[in-house]
Amino acid sequence: MAYKDEQLTEEKVFKDPVHRYIHVRDRAIWDLIATPEFQRLRRVKQLGTTNLTFHGAEHSRFNHSLGVYEIVRRITNNFADRERWDREQRLLCLCAALLHDLGHGPFSHSFEKVFKLDHEQFTQQIILGDTKVNEILKKIAADFPEKVADVIGKTYSDKLVVSLISSQIDADRMDYLQRDAYFTGVSYGHFDMERILRVMRPMDDQVVIKSTGMHAVEDYIMSRYQMYWQVYFHPVTRSAEVILSKIFHRAKELYEDASYQFKVEPTHFISFFEKNVTLADYLKLDEMIVYYYFQQWQEEDDEILADLSYRFINRHLFKYVEYNPDPQINAGMELYQLFKKAGIDPDYYLVVDSSSDLPYDFYRPGEEEERLPIHLLMPDGGLKELSRHSDIVEAISGKKRTDHKLYFPKDRVQSIEDADLKKRILDILYGKE
Amino acid sequence: MLDNHAKLLYFFSKANQITGRKKLQKMIYILQQCRVPFEEKYQFHFYGPYSEELTLRVEELCNLNFLNEEKEEKSNYHQYHYTITEDGAAFLNQFEVNMPEMEDRISALQACSARFLELVSTVLYFAYLSKEEIIEKVHTVKPKLKYTKEEMDQAFRFIEEIQNKPLH
Numbered sequence: 001m002a003y004k005d006e007q008l009t010e011e012k013v014f015k016d017p018v019h020r021y022i023h024v025r026d027r028a029i030w031d032l033i034a035t036p037e038f039q040r041l042r043r044v045k046q047l048g049t050t051n052l053t054f055h056g057a058e059h060s061r062f063n064h065s066l067g068v069y070e071i072v073r074r075i076t077n078n079f080a081d082r083e084r085w086d087r088e089q090r091l092l093c094l095c096a097a098l099l100h101d102l103g104h105g106p107f108s109h110s111f112e113k114v115f116k117l118d119h120e121q122f123t124q125q126i127i128l129g130d131t132k133v134n135e136i137l138k139k140i141a142a143d144f145p146e147k148v149a150d151v152i153g154k155t156y157s158d159k160l161v162v163s164l165i166s167s168q169i170d171a172d173r174m175d176y177l178q179r180d181a182y183f184t185g186v187s188y189g190h191f192d193m194e195r196i197l198r199v200m201r202p203m204d205d206q207v208v209i210k211s212t213g214m215h216a217v218e219d220y221i222m223s224r225y226q227m228y229w230q231v232y233f234h235p236v237t238r239s240a241e242v243i244l245s246k247i248f249h250r251a252k253e254l255y256e257d258a259s260y261q262f263k264v265e266p267t268h269f270i271s272f273f274e275k276n277v278t279l280a281d282y283l284k285l286d287e288m289i290v291y292y293y294f295q296q297w298q299e300e301d302d303e304i305l306a307d308l309s310y311r312f313i314n315r316h317l318f319k320y321v322e323y324n325p326d327p328q329i330n331a332g333m334e335l336y337q338l339f340k341k342a343g344i345d346p347d348y349y350l351v352v353d354s355s356s357d358l359p360y361d362f363y364r365p366g367e368e369e370e371r372l373p374i375h376l377l378m379p380d381g382g383l384k385e386l387s388r389h390s391d392i393v394e395a396i397s398g399k400k401r402t403d404h405k406l407y408f409p410k411d412r413v414q415s416i417e418d419a420d421l422k423k424r425i426l427d428i429l430y431g432k433e
Numbered sequence: 434m435l436d437n438h439a440k441l442l443y444f445f446s447k448a449n450q451i452t453g454r455k456k457l458q459k460m461i462y463i464l465q466q467c468r469v470p471f472e473e474k475y476q477f478h479f480y481g482p483y484s485e486e487l488t489l490r491v492e493e494l495c496n497l498n499f500l501n502e503e504k505e506e507k508s509n510y511h512q513y514h515y516t517i518t519e520d521g522a523a524f525l526n527q528f529e530v531n532m533p534e535m536e537d538r539i540s541a542l543q544a545c546s547a548r549f550l551e552l553v554s555t556v557l558y559f560a561y562l563s564k565e566e567i568i569e570k571v572h573t574v575k576p577k578l579k580y581t582k583e584e585m586d587q588a589f590r591f592i593e594e595i596q597n598k599p600l601h
Contacts, residue, residue: 330527
């Protein structure tokens with residue numbers, strides 16, 4: 001029997017708190033899960049620093065990847081007898097779902113920003129490069145790794161297949177919303193996924209939703225909206241992200257300063273500092289390694305690196321105030337100078353963080369042909385964009401979704417000895433001018 | 434602080450008016466590929482390279498009243514026009530924006546249709562492939578747009594010209 005058709009002698013299941021069970025029958029899927037590249041995802045948290053705000057959020061990219069696979073497995077089962085579904089695409093969909101986050105690194109959002117990297121490119125490299133994952137995919141067919149990479153990169157010819165993994169109502173989002181809600185313990189993020197899966201219909205180049213299922217989709221959009229504000233945009237998590245970015249910046253700056261001698265050589269980071277990262281370097285880095293360095297860097301001679309590492313490890317985070325660059329831009333400029341005067345380096349200790357600095361997106365109908373919206377399949381066979389039919393979605397789509405916060409170490413400000421300087425800084429920060 | 438916002442405002446200050454969100458998305462992407470240091474992250478979407486970060490940052494600039502967004506009703510959709518406001522210009526004046534000269538490139542891009550910019554940005558997205566492979570890829574990912582050979586040739590010529598303009 002061809003490897004692509006090979007089935008396990010008996011079905012394997014993973015117990016999962018979100019989907020109850022994750023079912024595996026295909027030999028190829030079972031083998032992919034066992035690769036070192038996929039197992040590495042156990043050591044990369046799904047929500048990065050969110051566990052510093054919601055202590056339950058310790059779940060990994062491994063959990064999430066299995067969850068996305070399970071949702072796609074259920075969708076392809078539902079589609080099996082539908083006219084517009086090509087059954088030959090099943091294994092491709094499952095592999096793409098399982099591997100879609102393979103290139104995520106530790107704290108990937110901050111890490112990628114500082115080192116100008118893109119986890120999607122690493123996903124492509126892992127799938128196409130000299131890896132165990134590539135070995136298994138090639139056993140399915142010589143061109144199979146390219147196909148999986150194209151589906152994940154959204155450049156595959158069959159857009160219907162792509163839309164299962166990445167569209168505005170895809171398996172990726174349906175898993176992470178429910179999983180993140182479960183592990184953070186918040187009561188948002190729940191919606192009737194079974195219902196959505198039942199009303200999904202394959203069309204030529206996208207999945208559409210039967211109009212009778214609109215209310216289930218409204219619930220999904222609503223939970224997405226609430227999760228963004230309550231979990232993903234949480235200001236305390238953002239404070240941890242700000243510190244994390246600054247640690248990476250500081251370590252890089254010290255590395256570039258020939259006169260500075262690290263007590264612990266940042267071996268795992270050197271290729272990132274020097275911008276010549278190989279796939280092998282990238283795969284070696286996980287959160288355990290990063291935590292090791294942060295732990296060690298608390299003892300560094302450089303006060304900024306030691307302090308920021310201490311803050312991150314011990315959750316001694318920056319405080320924040322709301323910041324509106326218009327009209328507060330002058331106040332921001334003055335604060336920058338006052339921090340300098342107080343001996344607190346504003347490049348590391350005074351940070352504006354905007355909603356656009358975060359990686360999550362909202363549902364957007366958008367302008368024509370800007371981005372594919374969610375379409376409802378109407379009884380007459382026509383398609384209608386969701387927000388044109390649902391008042392709830394239309395209302396959310398029009399909401400203001402942006403904010404800016406100014407982060408700073410309040411404890412350092414409080415300990416400024418010059419009373420006038422301290423007062424002036426606090427007056428600006430807390431609006432007592 | 435807010436350097437990326439300032440860079441975008443600088444772009445709007447040079448462009449006078451941008452019509453269409455899709456056009457805006459593609460213009461910034463193409464400029465990035467001409468080594469103009471915009472930092473918005475792009476991914477490939479249904480209609481080519483798209484940046485959610487750019488969308489949100491533009492929304493922030495509008496909410497801050499640094500950018501004016503005008504919505505125009507079209508038959509099946511809305512079209513948006515963007516211009517920098519007085520507040521936006523004042524904000525920009527506070528910054529030393531370190532950006533290369535790009536007026537020529539902006540004018541060249543503004544003269545193109547959104548359809549053509551979609552083609553150009555898609556070609557650039559696959560720039561790591563050979564020319565033949567790029568053409569094949571464009572037809573694979575955008576079969577409905579049916580780009581002609583003339584349009585393809587024009588896109589490659591346009592890219593060569595725009596990328597070879599010196600950065601001052």
